[in-house]
Amino acid sequence: MDFDALLWLSFGGPEGPDDVMPFLENVTRGRGVPRERLLEVAEHYHHFGGVSPINELNRAAIANVEAELAKQGIDLPVYFGNRNWTPYAEEAVAAMHRDGVRRALVFATSAYGGYSSCRQYDEDIVRARASVGEDAPELVKLRQFYDHPLFVELFAEATRSALATVPDDARLVFTAHSVPIAADRAAGPPELGGGLYSRQISEAAARVAEAVGVSEYDVVWQSRSGPPSVPWLEPDIVDHIDALHAAGVRAVVVCPVGFMSDHLEVIWDLDNEAADRAKELGMGFARAATPGQHPRFAELVVDLIREHLEGRDTARGLGCTVNGEPCAVGCCAPARPKAHA
Template sequence: MNYDALLLVSFGGPESASDVLPFLRNVTRGRGVPEERLTEVAEHYYHFGGVSPINEWCRSFIDALRGEFATHRVNLPIYWGNRNWPPMLVEAVQQMAGDGVKRALAFTTSAYGSYSSCRQYLEDLSAARAAVGGSAPVIDKIRHFFDHPGFVQPFADKLRTAAAAIDDPANARILFTAHSIPVGMNDVSGPEGARYHDQVAETAALVRQAAGLDLPYDIVWQSKSGPADSVWLGPDINDHLKAIAAEGVSSVVVSPVGFLSDHMEVLWDLDIEAKQTAEELGLSYYRAGTPGLDPRTVTMVRELVAERVDGAPVKRLGKLPLWNPNDDGCCPARRPVGMGR
């Protein structure tokens, strides 16, 4: 299929202290989150000067990707739009329309399938296109890339490096972590056996295998942000740290496979909160890195583009089913009545 642009779609983040509360209001608009809760979360950002690293990462990633495209003669201009903070998606789509773009591919910074990590991006793209009007380009989302070598192998290398520092391997555990979602959302995030939880679990297994480690591991979850009485995927990483400390585990290495780069939920939830929990429990705590600007991850985007533009072979390490995220049934917002929990 012919495409004439690539759009990087990300979550967005504040770039100064004065941005923080307006950004959080954008993120939570329509959810009824009280202002005092936003003020509480804002302190996480203020701890880092009010700046989320995600926007700067996007700029650097686009620079690297433009170089990759130039080297391999991929003639696609790259645009960038965020869901929650400038540059906003509607601005990017307006610019694309003004430049004469007719059909674009969208690469989102989430590797997995669920409403919040997939369908919601599509809804925001649709809203941006509607706001621009009839001149807006068609925009197709690139497939989930949770098992692509350019995603798995950088995690594996960084896990291996972090694990090398463990002083007591006989009593160590790997914890693979990703953003928790409501159980009902997980239950409809894909076909049976290939849902969000299953995708994260496959990535974890692939990363451990590629790292060549035989340490036991667990899948844990972080960053729950919904009502206290709702059921989300668990166990929470802090609760699990307490459980394994009671079992006699003395060291943990945490690999945040749910995140493409070190953004706020990695820096605060893992490097501050989870690390503090581990220290209080007497656990040695090591945090493995994310792919970030790894050249293999940059190459991955070019290869994902080539799958759609040139019909290039699909590169993947896993065995779970893949599907077209642009289909109407992909990652619906709500659990249908009568489906399990």
């Protein structure tokens, strides 16, 4: 079937000090995150002038994709929309409608399944179309890509570069954004037992480690933001560095396999908090780059587009479909807090 455009759908981030708290309130609305925690996270943004790099990183990646589309002779203009900050998805879909776009593919900037990383993007699409009305363009989201060979290859290349800067006995540690345990258990087709997000993270880590030639490694988590009373996926990266030091490990290489780009949570949680803790302990530390702005990442995106246009499916891992059919009812539904008497 023919498509008229590509919507690049992302998370969003503040682009000035006055944006920070409204942005964080957008992100956490309805989640019961204490204001004290928002103020704490806000300081991370203010440390960098109140600007998240994520929008500029997305624009750079989009420019690469536009160049790759032109190179391959695919005529798809690219529109940019976010969930939590300008340019909002609603604005992008309205622009598409004004430009006469009838059907568009959607690239969501997360490689993984789960509620925040997949299902919520589906909700963004529904909300954006509803804001335009009955004549809104049809939007079709491309598949998760955590198992795409180029995704693995680019992380493996970056990990090799990082490993080359530390002692040979450095421990390889993969990180991803933590989520509530209940949310992870709800992720994926119910008949497959949930846990899709954490299983896909582990699968991606295993593929990268194999490509690098490392047999022993760890998968840990970072960036939790919920109330302390809610259990999240653990261990945290900083706590894990403490444990590695206690076990006599002299150096650590961190691969942020759960992230497409070096946005603020990567820069703050890894390049600041984790790196500073390793330095305090006298440990070597290196962090692998994320692949989103690499020119070859644009090849990955265009390959996903070609997959869809040509009706082929090269996914080999833990996809979010059942027997090739669309997501099951209840797949990756948000975990609801229990009512208290």
